[in-house]
Amino acid sequence: MMECCIVLVTGDRQFGQRWVSELSQVVDSDAAAPLQLRFSFCDPQALEAQLCRGETQIVVLDDGDLDAQMLAECHEQIRDRRAEIDSVLLTAARVPAQNRDYESVISRGESNYGVVYRTLRRILLERTATPFADALREYVYAARDSWHTPGHSSGDSLSSSPWIADFYRFMGEHIFNTDLSVSVKMLDSLMDPVSVIRQSQQLAARTFGAAHTYFVTNGTSTSNKIVLQYLLRSGDRAIVDRNCHKSVHHAMIMSGALPVYLESAVNQDYGVYGPVPKSRIFAAIDATPDARLLVLTSCTYDGLRYDLKSIIDYAHRRGLYVLIDEAWYAHGRFHPDLRPTALECGADFVTQSTHKMLSAFSQASMIHVGQGVKDFDPAGFREDINMHTSTSPQYGMIASLDVARKQMSIEGYSVMQRTLDFARDLREFVREHTAFRPLDAAELCGQELADDAILLDPTKVTIDVGFAGLSAPEVQLQLFSQFGIQVEKNTHNTLSFLVTIGTTESKVLRLKQALRTLSETRSAMQKPAAGQALPPLSEIRVLPRTAYFARGEKLALGGEEGKALVGRIACDEIVPYPPGIPLLVPGQLVTEEILAAINAFVHEREDLEMHGLRKNAGRPAMRVMLPEEADKGLQERQSID
Ligand SMILES: Cc1ncc(COP(=O)(O)O)c(C=O)c1O
CATH class of the missing domain: 3.40.50.2300 (Response regulator)
Incomplete structure (x- = not known):
């Protein structure tokens, strides 16, 4: 013990x-x-x-x-x-x-x-205590016959099948007998928690420093939509980092709000996007006096953290709500080197993918509501949660949120200390024993953010392999094929490794060994291809919701149809992934520059996924508003201005 x-x-x-x-x-x-x-x-x-x-x-x-x-x-x-x-x-x-x-x-x-x-x-x-996880375990051991959903009935439909019993054995009995439903009253209801789920959420609020915490079982993708649906109404303006997660863009479509996009800083040397320079955030707040909300991501995928307090205070002084997407920063509260968290800086709402950095199952997420949020309406918020929540949530996932919270409450400091030590050790090793280079905050940010007091979450270790003349996708491939090591992400010349509370001494050792080997045999590999610049955003002419729900027409990207796309209004979000930053959002004007960039991504970067494109007679195409739809959309937009 x-x-x-x-x-x-x-x-x-x-x-x-x-x-x-x-x-x-x-x-x-x-x-x-x-x-x-x-x-x-x-x-x-x-x-x-x-x-x-x-x-x-x-x-x-x-x-x-x-x-x-x-x-x-x-x-x-x-x-x-x-x-x-x-x-x-x-x-x-x-x-x-x-x-x-x-x-x-x-x-x-x-x-x-x-x-x-x-x-x-x-x-x-x-x-x-883990009120929900304890109740779940107790129920599983006490339960007798089930006459309710799910249909597999504690896995009995699988374990008795000659065809799929192997899957049952592979997954383990508890995956199935903890898969229960709202029919089991002693396990509370995620949609109207009054007992064990409520207690677990209250403990989470205390641990993370929130006034209220809500468990979400469809990821932070859904948590973001819930918060934005609660805060925004049709025509409301929201100042949003262009580089934010696509769930935020989706929420703009769903709410009918008008986004005011902030261009992120770009470090073209490494293909790293974000954060947004502070002066640009302040200027947008000043220029949009009727804005209702500011949304920022901190830390970013690359681990870059804003100097949040000054930004949140500035936004609050001008009456804005602030949502900080901390999908990548649920661990931030548990070590002084990582604080302050967004809640500690006064954010009104914070969303966290508990599964990304802590011990919860994939899709497990939390929404934290800050202390003293103006006019917070718990009943209204509950309605917005329920609109996005499956009536059959995964009970194992809820239990994992409970357990992940317990872990951080009781051993958060120790496990984060160990994690930070691993990250430091890995960086030092790369610097001293390989031809690669670990990047620090200043190198990742570039000049544009030099005065913004941006911090780096040390658990995100970005290594510049291009420094040794290597292509990151190639090194990534070799790491997997030769050593069975899977990285978090890559750009054209960098690899990002996520050091988590699940990292172990041996994993670090094997990664060091692999990096040293690849560094020593580097002449055998490809040189890095240059990263591709993203064009600046053009004007948002029509509300994203109006554009997205337009019937539209699909025009091919090339030839005469391609030329006809310029000057039209996009219906869909077009996103090359990675880095996952939209080239176009619904309602935005298609410019020659943007079209050229889309064509370049489609024809020259087959290694990337392109989200949002359609097909027209087998050719890659884009959906744009019909002229009469665009006219109506423009009128609607003018009525808001
Ligand atoms: C900044 C950011 N927000 C939200 C999400 C969505 O989180 P989830 O995967 O929990 O739905 C992601 C996913 O990568 C993300 O990077």
Whole structure:
């Protein structure tokens, strides 16, 4: 059983020794305890060292010894370094203080140490609880015959089949017997949580520092749509990073809002897009006084993080809501080197793909609502969630959200420390032992973002293999074919590796070995092809929703039809992937430059996927609005202006 350490901070050594000795005796008499607690004490100067130990789970501050200023400083230190752990006040006062900073209060004069012990144990038991996952396990072991969905009935339809029993055995029995439905009342309902799902969500809110947290089982793609549907109405303006995930563009279509796109900074040397320069965000906010919402992605796929506080404050001063897409940053709260998170910077809504960086199943996501969001309407938000939620959510996935939260609440600091150490070690190795180069924040950002205080999430390790004259797609191929190593993504000359809490010493070792081998045999490989520049966005002439739902016509990209595309209005989002940044969004004017770029992607980059194109008589084509549809769309747009 893992040990949980509880540290008393006091300058009164005699009292500290007695406190520890009394509580240790109670521990010894609690042989059947579900958690093993260990008590120690230190003076305030040693608190920092205690907080750097992952086992420290509760800090008790002794106001019988520390004055008010010291108490406040210690409390701030705990919040700064370990937001996920609890602090408790041990007070000599007979009238409790008003402040609500502490998880609990214990009297310094308490002579019954069993009471003190149980108070502290209760705090930890709450944090380590997984209400939904526990209920699911309990139900599975207690359940008898099922007469409800899913039809496989705990996997019995598979296990008894000579044709598909092998799949049952491969997947394992619990994949099937945890696959249940809303008919099982003791497992609550994701669409109207009142018991175990609600409790798990409340624990998540506490762990991540939100006012409310909602579990979502269709990925952050859906979480983004839910938040945008809640915030936007037809004709509302939303200032949006062009480089945002396509779910945000889709939400513009669904809500009928008018996006004001921000061009991301581009580092053509590496094919890296984003973030958006701060001055450009501020200028767009100033130029759009009626905007309702600002949406940014932090960190980006490449791990680049905005200096969020200044941006969120600026947006709030002008009355905007702020959604930060933290799909790639659910781990940010659990190590001081990674903070502040978007919620800590005051974001109103934050979406996170728990599955991307933490221990949850794919598609598991959370929406966090910030403290003090203006006019937050929980009932309305619930309606928007339910509109996007399957009435048959995956129960194993909900349990994985619960368990992933528990892990980060109790061992988040330790696992992130290990992850950051691996990432640092990998970077150092590449720098010192290969012909490749790990890129830092400044190199990834380029000049345009030099003054924006952009930070890099160290867990995203981008390596410039072009520096050694190699093509990244080729190195990627070799890593897989020779060493069985799969990377997260590549550009023309860089490879990105995601170091996660699931990374192990041996995986790091094998990656180092593979990179060194490829670096040493590099002359055998192809040289990198240059990256392809994306043209600037043209005008958004028509609301994305109107353009997308137009009947339109499909015109081929080349020949006479191609020429006729210029000046028309696009119905679909056209996106080369990677990098996944749209060349066109619905409602946007097709220009010669954009058409040329689309043609170049189609004909010269067969390695890429092109999303949004259609076919016309077998030729690649694009859907554009009919002239009469475009006229109506323009009138609608003018009525909004
Ligand atoms: C920035 C960003 N937001 C949202 C998403 C969608 O997340 P999910 O895969 O959880 O649906 C992604 C996916 O890659 C992403 O990169």
